Amino acid sequence: MAAEQTKPRAARRPAAPRLPVREVLGAPGSVRRPIVFLAIAFGLSGLIAPSFLRLSNLNALLVSSSFLIVTAVGEALVVLMGMIDLGVQSVLASAGMMVAYLNIMVPLPAAAAVPVALLYGVAVGWLVGVLVTRGRIASFIVTLGTYWGLTGIALLFNRGDNINPYSVTPPRQFGFLGFAGHLGPVPTLIVLSVLVVLAGEVLVSMTPFGLWVKSVGSNEAAARVVGLSTDALKTIAFMASGGLAALAGIMITAWQDSIYPLTAQGYSLQAIAGVILGGIPFTGGRGTILGAAIGALIIGLIDDLIVLLGLPALYEYIFVAIVLVIAGLQTRGKGFVK
Amino acid sequence: MPGGPEPPQRRPLLSVRHLSKSFGPVRAVDDVSLDVYPQEIVGIVGDNAAGKSTFLRLLTGYHQPDGGEIFYRGRPVRISSPRTSRRELGIEMIYQDLSLAPDLRVWENVFLGEERRRLGIFLDAGAMREATADALAKLGAPISPSELFANLSGGEQQAVAIARALLFEREIIIMDEPTAAISLGKVQEVLRLVAELRARGHTVLIVSHRLEDILQVSDRIAVFSHGKILRVVPNEGLRIEDLFRMMFESA
Numbered sequence: 170m171a172a173e174q175t176k177p178r179a180a181r182r183p184a185a186p187r188l189p190v191r192e193v194l195g196a197p198g199s200v201r202r203p204i205v206f207l208a209i210a211f212g213l214s215g216l217i218a219p220s221f222l223r224l225s226n227l228n229a230l231l232v233s234s235s236f237l238i239v240t241a242v243g244e245a246l247v248v249l250m251g252m253i254d255l256g257v258q259s260v261l262a263s264a265g266m267m268v269a270y271l272n273i274m275v276p277l278p279a280a281a282a283v284p285v286a287l288l289y290g291v292a293v294g295w296l297v298g299v300l301v302t303r304g305r306i307a308s309f310i311v312t313l314g315t316y317w318g319l320t321g322i323a324l325l326f327n328r329g330d331n332i333n334p335y336s337v338t339p340p341r342q343f344g345f346l347g348f349a350g351h352l353g354p355v356p357t358l359i360v361l362s363v364l365v366v367l368a369g370e371v372l373v374s375m376t377p378f379g380l381w382v383k384s385v386g387s388n389e390a391a392a393r394v395v396g397l398s399t400d401a402l403k404t405i406a407f408m409a410s411g412g413l414a415a416l417a418g419i420m421i422t423a424w425q426d427s428i429y430p431l432t433a434q435g436y437s438l439q440a441i442a443g444v445i446l447g448g449i450p451f452t453g454g455r456g457t458i459l460g461a462a463i464g465a466l467i468i469g470l471i472d473d474l475i476v477l478l479g480l481p482a483l484y485e486y487i488f489v490a491i492v493l494v495i496a497g498l499q500t501r502g503k504g505f506v507k
Numbered sequence: 508m509p510g511g512p513e514p515p516q517r518r519p520l521l522s523v524r525h526l527s528k529s530f531g532p533v534r535a536v537d538d539v540s541l542d543v544y545p546q547e548i549v550g551i552v553g554d555n556a557a558g559k560s561t562f563l564r565l566l567t568g569y570h571q572p573d574g575g576e577i578f579y580r581g582r583p584v585r586i587s588s589p590r591t592s593r594r595e596l597g598i599e600m601i602y603q604d605l606s607l608a609p610d611l612r613v614w615e616n617v618f619l620g621e622e623r624r625r626l627g628i629f630l631d632a633g634a635m636r637e638a639t640a641d642a643l644a645k646l647g648a649p650i651s652p653s654e655l656f657a658n659l660s661g662g663e664q665q666a667v668a669i670a671r672a673l674l675f676e677r678e679i680i681i682m683d684e685p686t687a688a689i690s691l692g693k694v695q696e697v698l699r700l701v702a703e704l705r706a707r708g709h710t711v712l713i714v715s716h717r718l719e720d721i722l723q724v725s726d727r728i729a730v731f732s733h734g735k736i737l738r739v740v741p742n743e744g745l746r747i748e749d750l751f752r753m754m755f756e757s758a
Contacts, residue, residue, distance in 0.1 A: 375629050377622040380611070384619055387608035394606045395620030396590035454610030 203447045203463035206496075210467050218477040226477070228356065232424070234469030235362035236261070236417040237439055238462045241447075242369040243410030244440040245461035249373070250406055251386040251453035252301065252308035256293070256315030257414040258436035263323035264290050265418035265428040269332035272344050276337075279344030283419055290415025291408045293319065298404025308407075316437060323430035333427030348423035358420055362462075365413065369458035382406065386453020442489060443468050446496040467492065518581070520545045520710055521566075521679060526575035528561055535561040537734035539575070543679070548701065548711040550721035550742070552750055553731030559714050562731070563681050566712075567600045568592040599677035601668045603684040609657035614639040616656050617671045642670040645707075646700055662693030669700050673707065680704055681712045686720050698724050718747045730754055 195201035214221040221227075240257050247254045264286045271282035293315060300311045327336060334340045350357050373379035384392040385399050392399050422428040447464030449456030471488045475481075519542035528536040536558045543549055553559050564570045566577070568586040577584050579596050592598045607616045614636045623631040623638075639652035648666035650659065659667065665685055672680045682701065686694045694717075701724050704711055715721050721728060722745060730737045730753045737753060 377624065377628075377630060380615055380619060380622065380630065384608045384611060384615075387610035388606065390602075390604070391606045391608040391616070391619065394589055394600070394602065396588070396593060397620050454608065 199448065200457040200460045200463075203460040203467075206446065207463050207467060207470075210470055214470060214474050218474060221474060221477055226473070228359075230469060230473045231359045231362075231466075232356050233473070234466050235358040236421045236424075236433070237436060237443065237469055238362045238465045239365050239417040239420065240414050240436055241440040241443040241461050241465035242365050242458055243413035244437075245369070245444045245447070245449055245456070245458050246373070246382060246406040247308070247410050248441065248444045248449050248451065248461075249382050249386050249453045249456060250403055251389075251451075252403065252406070253441065254297070254312045254407065254410045255309065255437045255441075256297065256312040256319060257410060257440055258433045259316050259319035259323065260290050260293050260411050260414035261418040261421070261436060262428075262430060262432045263319040263326075263418070264415035265422040265432055266323045266326040266332060266430055268345065268419050269336075269343065269422050269428045270326040273334065273337055273341040274327070274332065276341060283345050286419055287412055287415050290411040290413070290418070292411070293415075294408035294411025295404060297411065298400075298407040301407070302400035302403050320431070323432075326430065329430060331427055331429040343423060343426065345419060346423050346426070348420050349426075358424060361416075361420065365416070366458060366462040369462075373458050378402075383454055387455070439468050439489070440465065442493050442496070446492060451497075464496070517544075519543060519578075520580060522578040522581075523566075524576045524578070526562070526565060526577070527573050528565055528570055529573055534734050536565065536572070539734070539736050541729055541736060541739065543710060543712065545678075545710055546705055546708055547726040548705050548713060548724050550725030550728040551712060551714045551731060552718060552721055552728060552754060554754055557731040557754075558734040559731050560683065561734075563600065563683060563712070563714065566592065566679075566681065567598060593675075593677070597676065597678040598681065599672040599675070599679070600681040601665075601672065601683065601685065603687055607656055607664065607668060609655070611656055612652065613643075613650060613654050613656055613659070613667055614652040616667060617642070617652075617674060621675065638674060639670065642674040643667070645673065646670055646703060648700070660693065661689035662696050665689060665693075665697050666700060669704065672709070673704065677709065679710045679712065681714075683714050684716065685713065686715060686717055694720065718750050722747065722750070 193201075194205055211222070240261060244254055244257055267289055268282050268286035271277045271285060272279055277285075297308070297311050297315060300306050301308045304311075326332065330336070334342055348357055348361070352360050373382060381392060381397050381402055384397070385402055389399055392402075418428075418433075421432060443465030444461045445451060445464065446467055447456065447460030447462065449461055468489060471492065472485055475485045475488070521543040523539060523541045526536055526539045527534065539558070539562060551559050551562075561570060565572050566586065568588045568591050571587070577586060584596060586592050586596065608619065611619065614632070617639045618635045623634050625631045636652045643650050643652070643666065646666055646669060648663065648670070650663050650666060656664065656667065669680070685697050685701065689697060698720060701711055701713060713721065713724065722742060725742045727739055727741050728745070728750065729739045730750070732754060737756070740753070
């Protein structure tokens with residue numbers, strides 16, 4: 170229909186030279202868009218700060234972005250269904266505090282502490298899912314609750330203090346430092362985040378589950394009339410989001426060799442920004458996990474660039490804001506926008 | 508005018524006996540009985556709130572009746588959910604708003620919830636695209652299966668919804684106001700699709716406010732008023748005025 174409407178207009182106007190935006194960027198929701206954005210961002214970054222393109226810097230960028238990327242994959246599933254998870258940063262911090270507490274303060278072996286922390290993230294997601302679907306409370310409200318509430322939980326573990334190997338006497342090493350190690354020449358954190366992104370991308374673009382998730386975001390009634398259990402699908406998305414945020418919390422604890430209860434402040438909104446930047450509209454229905462991961466990487470890249478240029482960190486907020494509005498433009502919805 | 512014999516076979520495909528459904532004090536469907544025969548088109552007419560939609564929703568498992576019975580090929584059935592209705596009885600409802608996903612491609616919409624798979628877990632996109640193209644071609648609607656649903660015209664969207672019913676060989680296709688949301692120029696196109704469904708052996712229940720459409724395609728017409736079926740008439744020599752009179756004669 171859009172084509173029908175634009176034809177007469179095009180006929181009236183003399184043919185103006187037009188940038189081939191569609192041809193380069195692909196359709197809305199296409200993974201080509203974030204890839205083009207990433208290429209532009211790399212090019213610009215290389216021009217502004219030549220040291221950016223050094224392998225060591227790219228390696229550092231991927232490692233420090235891995236936590237946000239993993240978190241953004243879960244967030245992407247939720248946003249694809251037209252919902253939001255504001256609580257991921259608090260799940261991340263509280264799961265990090267939990268794994269550290271269990272591993273060196275209780276102490277439990279890492280082989281028990283890590284699965285418990287992961288299960289905790291999944292359980293939080295389940296609770297959010299139940300409150301959203303059975304409780305019929307908007308996901309924004311429920312996850313605003315986890316956003317605040319789980320920060321409180323994170324603060325409880327060591328009475329507001331951080332947990333590091335010296336929090337106990339005698340000092341005790343974290344048993345899960347392997348997360349921050351290397352697999353061959355590649356940092357494990359990068360391998361993990363790539364695996365999470367690949368698994369998410371395969372799930373969303375190549376399996377029926379992905380189709381169901383997108384159908385709920387696009388038109389929930391359509392999903393219901395064909396007999397899909399939309400409540401179960403939504404709950405699964407929140408469980409994935411919680412579980413991946415918890416994984417990011419464990420990763421960050423291993424990487425820092427310590428964990429602060431207020432770690433990852435701002436991550437929820439950064440993850441959401443990455444998802445939008447990656448081409449998933451706020452209303453859901455279309456887009457890719459790979460795009461969301463690239464979006465998160467671009468957010469990390471802005472952070473990295475600010476450091477390389479020696480600019481005060483406040484510039485990061487301004488850059489992210491500008492990039493986000495641009496991203497919003499290319500995922501804007503049709504019809505009314507609330 | 509109707510092309511099919513009337514009724515083609517004597518044994519009903521679907522029989523409804525004394526079906527009732529109330530919402531609070533409102534008797535939305537009140538002691539409704541109807542036989543639907545294979546390969547016929549039954550038009551359903553009635554004023555707003557006459558009970559048409561609730562009646563259809565009882566057949567598609569969206570509501571559960573308070574009383575009465577439904578027989579499918581002579582055997583009593585309980586339609587407990589939309590899934591039962593679709594999968595076990597082969598009843599497909601095409602809603603007025605179509606209930607398809609605008610952000611999904613045509614083939615994704617057609618196969619949503621009934622995907623063909625490879626290795627048990629992966630979408631067999633190629634096979635589904637091909638089957639969708641085939642079904643659309645049978646309907647004489649040349650639409651690319653890879654097109655985004657949102658990019659289609661109203662008539663094309665209706666064709667996709669019908670293709671879905673055709674592809675899964677649903678026996679009974681229920682259409683709720685199929686011509687309400689499309690441009691007048693496309694109405695004949697959709698009515699042609701409805702007749703095509705009957706020609707391919709399907710049974711169609713069609714609800715419409717556009718009485719001329721009902722008169723054009725239906726073999727028989729059921730007139731609803733205040734939750735009851737006032738009468739079921741063969742579509743022979745009927746005019747719009749006759750239907751109007753029937754719809755309001757008890758009001």
